[in-house]
Amino acid sequence: MTDPNSSVSHLDLEESKKTFLDANELVINMGPQHPATHGVLRVILRLDGEKVMGLECVIGYLHRGVEKIAEHRTYTMFNPYVDRMDYVAAVSNGLGYCEAVEKLLNIEAPPRANYIRVILTELNRLASHQLWLGTHALDIGAMTPLFYTFRDREEILKIFEKYCGARLTTHAFRIGGCQYETYEGFEKDVKKFLTFVAPKIDEYEELLTTNRIWVERTKKVGTISAKDCIALGVTGPVLRASGVKWDLRKAQPYAAYKQFDFEIPTGQNGDTYDRYLVRMAEMRQSLRIIQQAVDAIPEGPIMAKVSKVIKPPVGEIYHSIEAPKGELGYFIVSDGSTQPYRVRVRPPSFVNLQALDLMCRGQLVADVIAVIGTLDIVLGEVDR
Amino acid sequence: MSDETKSPSPQPEGEKPSSDKIAGGISSGTPPPGGAKPPAPPEKPAAAAGTTPPKPAAPGEKPAAAAAPAKPAAPAKPAGPTPQPWDSPLVAKLTRQFGSGIQPLTYLGQNYLQVDRSLIPTILQMLRDEEQFDYCVDITAVHYPKREKQFDLVWILYSFSKNERVRVKTQIADGEHIPSAVPIWVAANWLERETFDMFGIQFDGHPDLKRILLPDGWKGHPLRKDYGIIQQDQEWVQINLGIESGQ
Numbered sequence: 001m002t003d004p005n006s007s008v009s010h011l012d013l014e015e016s017k018k019t020f021l022d023a024n025e026l027v028i029n030m031g032p033q034h035p036a037t038h039g040v041l042r043v044i045l046r047l048d049g050e051k052v053m054g055l056e057c058v059i060g061y062l063h064r065g066v067e068k069i070a071e072h073r074t075y076t077m078f079n080p081y082v083d084r085m086d087y088v089a090a091v092s093n094g095l096g097y098c099e100a101v102e103k104l105l106n107i108e109a110p111p112r113a114n115y116i117r118v119i120l121t122e123l124n125r126l127a128s129h130q131l132w133l134g135t136h137a138l139d140i141g142a143m144t145p146l147f148y149t150f151r152d153r154e155e156i157l158k159i160f161e162k163y164c165g166a167r168l169t170t171h172a173f174r175i176g177g178c179q180y181e182t183y184e185g186f187e188k189d190v191k192k193f194l195t196f197v198a199p200k201i202d203e204y205e206e207l208l209t210t211n212r213i214w215v216e217r218t219k220k221v222g223t224i225s226a227k228d229c230i231a232l233g234v235t236g237p238v239l240r241a242s243g244v245k246w247d248l249r250k251a252q253p254y255a256a257y258k259q260f261d262f263e264i265p266t267g268q269n270g271d272t273y274d275r276y277l278v279r280m281a282e283m284r285q286s287l288r289i290i291q292q293a294v295d296a297i298p299e300g301p302i303m304a305k306v307s308k309v310i311k312p313p314v315g316e317i318y319h320s321i322e323a324p325k326g327e328l329g330y331f332i333v334s335d336g337s338t339q340p341y342r343v344r345v346r347p348p349s350f351v352n353l354q355a356l357d358l359m360c361r362g363q364l365v366a367d368v369i370a371v372i373g374t375l376d377i378v379l380g381e382v383d384r
Numbered sequence: 385m386s387d388e389t390k391s392p393s394p395q396p397e398g399e400k401p402s403s404d405k406i407a408g409g410i411s412s413g414t415p416p417p418g419g420a421k422p423p424a425p426p427e428k429p430a431a432a433a434g435t436t437p438p439k440p441a442a443p444g445e446k447p448a449a450a451a452a453p454a455k456p457a458a459p460a461k462p463a464g465p466t467p468q469p470w471d472s473p474l475v476a477k478l479t480r481q482f483g484s485g486i487q488p489l490t491y492l493g494q495n496y497l498q499v500d501r502s503l504i505p506t507i508l509q510m511l512r513d514e515e516q517f518d519y520c521v522d523i524t525a526v527h528y529p530k531r532e533k534q535f536d537l538v539w540i541l542y543s544f545s546k547n548e549r550v551r552v553k554t555q556i557a558d559g560e561h562i563p564s565a566v567p568i569w570v571a572a573n574w575l576e577r578e579t580f581d582m583f584g585i586q587f588d589g590h591p592d593l594k595r596i597l598l599p600d601g602w603k604g605h606p607l608r609k610d611y612g613i614i615q616q617d618q619e620w621v622q623i624n625l626g627i628e629s630g631q
Contacts, residue, residue, distance in 0.1 A: 060597035065613075067582075068606055072613050103492060106465065230518055230544065233571030244544070251547050313465065315491050318540055318551065320521070331540065333526050342607075346522040346540070354574045383597060 025053060028365075032061050036139045036369045039379025043356075045368065052360045052368060057353060062383035070343035075101050075175060075310040078340065083169040085347065086381040088131050090169050091124035091160075092323040098173045099254055100319035100330035102304070104312040105175070112300040113177035114256035118293045119190060120163070120172055121255070122286040126197070127156040128324035128376075129279050129286075133204060136276075136373035140217045145207055152200045155193050162189065176306035190294045194287055201283050208276070218272040222359040222371035225270055232358070233351045236326025238375060241278045242270030248322035255321075260292045272374040279376075311338050325349050325376055345384060349377040467491040474515055474550075482507070496551035504554055505563045508539065512568050517541040517550065520569035523576055525583045529609045533557045535585060539565065556585070564590040582607035599624070 031042040040061035046053040066085060070078045082097045083090035095117055102109060109117070134149035157167040162183055164172045172178065208214045224234070226242040239246060247264045249257040265281030267274030312334040320329035326348030335341040352375050359371050470490035478486055478497070486507070487498040499507055511517040521540040528534055533555035542549050556562055564587040565572040576587045577596040584605040587593055595602060601624075603617045621627060 060595075060599070063597045065606060068611075068613060071609075106492060231570045233520055233569070233575075246544060315465070315467070317492060318494060318522075318549070327521065329522060329540070331522065331524060331538065342526045344522065344524040350574065350578075351571060354571065 030368070032058070037372060037379075038135065038377060039382075041353075041372070041377070041379055041382070043368065043372075045365065047365060050364045050366075052363050052365060055357050055360055055368070057356060059350075059353070059379070059382050062379050064384065066384040067343055067345060070340050072339065074338045075312070075340060078343065079173075079175065080169070080171045082345075083171055084380060085345065085384055086128075086323065086325065086328075086349065086378045087168055088378055089124050089128040089324045091120050091172050092128075092321065092328060094171060094173045095121050095255065096319065096321040096323065096328045096330055098175050099321065100317055100332050101175045101310065101312065103319050104315065104317045104332055104334055105306070105310065107176060107304045107306065109177040109255075109304055110301045111256065111298050113173075113302045113304075115293050115297045116178050116182060116302065117173060117255050118257065118260070119290055119297075120160070120170075122290045122293070123156050123159060123190075123193075125324045126283055126286045127153045129283050130156075132279065132324075132373075132376045133276075136370075136376075137208065137214075139369050139373045140214070142208065142211070142214060145204055148200065148204060148207070152197055155196065159186075159189055159193065162186075174303070175310055177301070177303035179303075181302055187294050187297065190290060194291055194294075198284075198287060201280065201287075205280060209280075215273065217367075217370060218276060218374075220269070221272040221363060221367045222374055223269065223271045224355060224359050228355070228358060229270070232355045234326070234355050236322070236324070236348055236352065236376075237275055237278045237282060238326070238352055238355070240264065241267035241275040243268050248320060248327060252320075254319075256293065257289075259296070260289045262288050272370055275374045309338055311336065320346065323348055325378070325381070326352055347381045347384060349375075349379075349381040350384075353377050353382055465492060470495045478507070478510075494549065494551070496553055499552055499554045501554045501556055501560070501562070504552070507552060508565055508568050511541060511550070511552070516543045516545045518569075519544060520565065520571045520575070521549070523565065523572055523579055525579050525585055525607075527583060527607065527609045531555075533560075535583060537562060537579075537585065558584075559586075561586045561588045563588050564593075566590055581605070584608070 026047045028045045028047055029042065030045055031037045032040040034041075037043070042058035042061070044056045044058065046055060064084075066081055069081060073081070079094065079097060082093040086093050098109075130149040130153040134146035134153075137143075137145040160170050160172070161167050163186065164170050164180055166172075172180075224238070224242055226239070226244045228234075229239045229242045229244065235246075243266055245264050245266050248254070249262075250264060262285045263281075265278050265285065267278050314334060314336040316331065316333040318329060318331045320327050322328075327346065328348055329346030331342075331344040331346065332340050333342040356371060356375060359375075360368050363371065467489040468491070470488040472488075472495075475488040478488070482503055485500040485503045489496055489498060497507070519542040521542050522538075523540075524538050526536040526538065528536065535556050535558070537554050537556055539552040540549065541552065554562075562585065564576055566576065566587075567589065573591065574596060576590055577593060579585055580587060580590075580593055581595045581597055582605055594600065598606070599620065602620055604611055604615070606615075
């Protein structure tokens with residue numbers, strides 16, 4: 001585990017086929033109904049005393065066949081379904097899907113729509129990270145941050161509600177732009193929120209960053225190297241905390257991200273503590289982006305010219321965005337009809353969860369909870 | 385009911401990949417004809433349905449279906465782009481080595497390689513080792529039931545050092561096996577399991593090829609086109625959930 005060159009090979013054939021003949025080894029089932037698995041995740045743990053020798057994830061409890069449903073709905077009708085995958089970052093899901101179909105149609109959303117999209121998506125990233133922080137801290141035993149983060153997340157949900165009527169599964173965007181113009185006082189609300197939330201993030205950090213218990217529980221826990229992250233396809237804050245400076249908003253900019261100045265925070269050690277720091281820094285970067293977007297939001301139409309019946313030409317497209325959890329991709333095949341021939345969702349949580357086995361080996365049972373929390377998975381997205 | 389409206393549409397689809405191939409074949413030999421055609425009939429899409437000489441025969445009852453087979457003549461929609469040949473140093477290298485086994489194409493600015501099934505392991509290995517495509521983004525499949533080789537298998541790859549994406553595609557028949565990519569990218573593990581679960585495609589050499597989203601004893605592969613949207617494994621439901629049916 002500690003040898004960086006051999007760590008990936010842990011997942012090789014030999015290792016996974018090893019029989020449980022060692023008398024000290026104990027197989028324990030965790031979940032699927034377990035409050036710290038963030039949904040219905042079942043983990044089969046192989047233990048030697050308190051030490052984790054290996055584990056296997058059993059998923060699929062929330063499988064709803066989203067990809068199959070897509071083949072039986074029109075492009076427009078499928079749009080709200082994507083919100084139900086990663087339900088704590090529904091806006092990001094919608095953005096990815098709308099942009100993928102727009103690419104397939106070879107159209108672009110107008111600048112004003114792109115700015116609105118960026119503001120809402122970044123607000124949603126903040127909300128997602130806040131929810132992650134609250135629940136992750138709760139898992140580890142710090143109860144207070146949950147109340148702080150949920151109190152502040154509420155303000156974001158209020159903005160969503162005022163904008164489109166929904167708090168969680170927002171369906172905020174449409175193919176070609178946005179359906180709704182911003183409401184009266186939208187900019188004011190967002191700016192007010194920015195000044196409100198900036199000191200709150202410091203407050204979270206005050207509670208945790210130098211807290212001895214927090215540091216002990218997170219430092220050197222669930223370490224993963226950059227090399228292993230890449231081999232396992234892990235993306236998002238987990239990859240960045242291992243030191244890879246890669247963010248799709250910079251690498252392959254979409255929406256209006258090209259116009260904003262922001263940093264990609266990275267860590268060095270790839271442990272749970274670094275992932276915490278990276279996400280905290282990302283929250284601040286999101287605030288920066290929102291500030292710039294709301295200051296420079298252009299006037300103009302919010303919808304591109306899209307025919308009422310969406311019928312992309314025959315062809316296929318892959319489009320991905322940087323969702324709060326990592327690379328969220330849509331691979332859409334069109335047969336020229338009004339319904340997609342195939343929609344494949346590349347969910348970040350699903351691929352990231354694959355790293356759980358590697359990250360937990362050699363750790364204590366209690367740390368498994370910390371590692372599941374730090375991966376920031378949403379089972380609705382893992383199972384689709 | 386949307387079930388039934390959908391089922392006819394795969395039929396024209398069966399021919400599309402082949403027409404794609406034709407487009408690729410023509411253009412790889414002589415690019416101009418493909419490019420020369422679109423300007424000629426710009427405002428004839430409606431008339432084209434009646435006048436297309438290439439396929440006056442069977443499937444053209446619905447106007448939508450008629451537009452599809454007419455594609456080689458490229459009258460369909462003025463906006464509809466077609467896959468173009470893709471040219472780059474990487475492609476030159478690959479064609480030098482593999483010749484006609486691969487067709488490099490680009491569509492809406494995205495590059496992909498249509499590869500012979502037999503070349504797949506070599507090409508994937510080479511893309512990772514020599515071209516730095518070190519991140520396997522996704523592995524998935526698309527089902528075309530009317531085609532002889534029913535499945536399109538797709539690998540989506542990304543290179544961190546080049547900031548470039550490429551898709552590798554191949555066609556395989558139902559029941560045909562394909563070597564697993566797990567020795568190349570560990571990330572392929574769950575992705576291949578999901579493809580197996582949803583389409584029933586067997587990956588040789590996969591460490592633990594079993595269902596991932598559906599329960600182990602389930603029969604059928606839901607993302608195949610012949611699997612209905614409300615269809616389920618009645619027997620499994622009855623035995624394990626103790627109910628007649630969920631629907």
